[in-house]
Amino acid sequence: MEPALRLGAGVSKQEIREKIWDYMEAQNIADFPRPVHHRIPNFKGSSHAAEKLLHLQEFKRSSTVKVNPDAPQKNARFLVLDARKTLLVPTPRLRTGLFNKIIPPPGATKEILRKCATSQGVKNYSVPIDLDSKVLMDLIVVGSVAVSEKGWRIGKGEGYADMEYAMMVSMGAVREETPVVTIVHDCQVIDIPEDLIGAHDLTVDYILTPTRIIVTGCTKPKPQGIIWSMISEEMMERILILKNLRFREKQAGKDVTLQKMHPAHLKNIQTQAPLQNAGQVAFDRPADVTHSAHCNDEHGTSKVEPSSVTTVYVGNIPKDARVSDLKRTLREYGAEPLRLNWQGAQGRAFLDYKDLATAEDVISSLKDLNFSGNTLWVKLAKKQK
Known part of the structure; x- marks a missing residue:
């Protein structure tokens, strides 16, 4: 199948993102929330694409599945719950930890399960999973802005999916053979230059679209853990779980030297008020x-x-x-x-x-x-x- 978008030579990741976002809006492929710019874009047909999970043997055999919290994966979250599998969803922006485990109420109907799969349901029916939980993922579902048939993936640019996977490796929650699936619109499947994909970038094994199941056969190794030299002090303050992981890896004798920062950048961060009691979006009572x-x-x-x-x-x-x-x-x-x-x-x-x-x-x-x-x-x- 020919890609909907063709890229010129020397294109950057951000240029690819902008082209995808612009195209989805211009062609009215985008779905709520709009505009899709700066997001993992939701699209018309996302629920149908997610249903292709049911055809994957890896999904049928799985018992614990991690699905990202973005809108186009809402039906994927429901399908995991409806199949009576354990659903893990990353905490928003990794503020307080790594995952929430969704626990529907006893005897939950399909309607309740659909509510559990929404962002509000994730908050109302979940418990946090800590680093000592010994959880093991059988399947990982991530969002993408763009992906290639070779398995190269580009996210929205904040690096959270890559970071989540690296953290899972560090805590022993994934095996090398744990399959990674992404759910996208057909227009998001494009040719991505391999030189844009670094050692920290997560690759995918399956691409589900409204019309296709693509087996990428990707042989590029997935991240082997956190690359501490790419982590800044500012990121350490913003994602508190990194401190715990860094301490553990330092105790294990690993090199956990952080990214060297330009003096001017360091000065800017030092003059900002530190974030205290950082936590995921949660509210004590109704508005x-x-x-x-x-x-x-x-x-x-x-x-x-x-x-x-x-x-x-x-x-x-x-x-x-x-x-x-x-x-x-x-x-x-x-x-x-x-x-x-x-x-x-x-x-x-x-x-x-x-x-x-x-x-x-x-x-x-x-x-x-x-x-x-x-x-x-x-x-x-x-x-x-």
């Missing part, structure tokens, strides 16, 4: 809605105790949008706040979260989100309590 006008500009001030609460400003909300629409969208993204201060007449809202780390996760999740036809502006409110 309250306050139709208040106590904020007259975008310098929002939280009224929620305790004083550590962090407020997120959401702007460019269409004037005809309803607060119920925003609440539903926030629930879909696992971004339900402690309190929502709705100022729809001014095209804005203020969301209170329990701490800075949670607020930053939410900002990342909602980045470039299309809401009722407008791309939302999402950032920390300038004035915090």
Whole structure:
């Protein structure tokens, strides 16, 4: 099958991402959430593509399956649960750990299992898996922005899938022969220059699209563990589980020297406030809605105790949008706040979260989100309590 997109010589990973995202939007292949830029793109037909998992012998034989938390893999998560297999989902941006194990309620119907497979369900029906859990993956399902029939994979550019796999190797959770599957639209299957793929990049063994099952036959070794020389001090602070893994590997006598940083970059990081109590997006109670006008500009001030609460400003909300629409969208993204201060007449809202780390996760999740036809502006409110 001929690739939908052809690439010129000397193309970069980011150029490939942009071409895929642009093409999916222009051809109306993209599905909610849109625009798909800077995301693992959801696409029309993703549920049908995921159903091809049922045809893989590796899936039939598996008992524990790890599936990434992105939208196009939602049906894959449901299929794992519906087959009564153990489903593991990475924690958002690896803030608090590596995985959550999804535990549906006893006697769960298919409808409940579908809810368990959503981002909100992952939060409501999961327990964390720590480094000492001795879990062993039988199959791994990851998202991709682009992938080649040879098994080369390009993600959205943040490196979390590669990092997750390297961590799994370090904790003994994968075997060398553990198969890796990606679920994409046919247009995302393109020719990728091999020289773009490094030792840290995860490759795939199977590609599932709405029309095909592609066996890549990839022989390039997958990451053999964390390459500490590629890890920065800033990344160590942001992904706390790395500290634990680094300590363990240092105790085992491995070289865990971190990436050398340019002095100017180091100075910038040292002047930033460290993130404390970093955690995945999680909320203590349902959102309250306050139709208040106590904020007259975008310098929002939280009224929620305790004083550590962090407020997120959401702007460019269409004037005809309803607060119920925003609440539903926030629930879909696992971004339900402690309190929502709705100022729809001014095209804005203020969301209170329990701490800075949670607020930053939410900002990342909602980045470039299309809401009722407008791309939302999402950032920390300038004035915090």
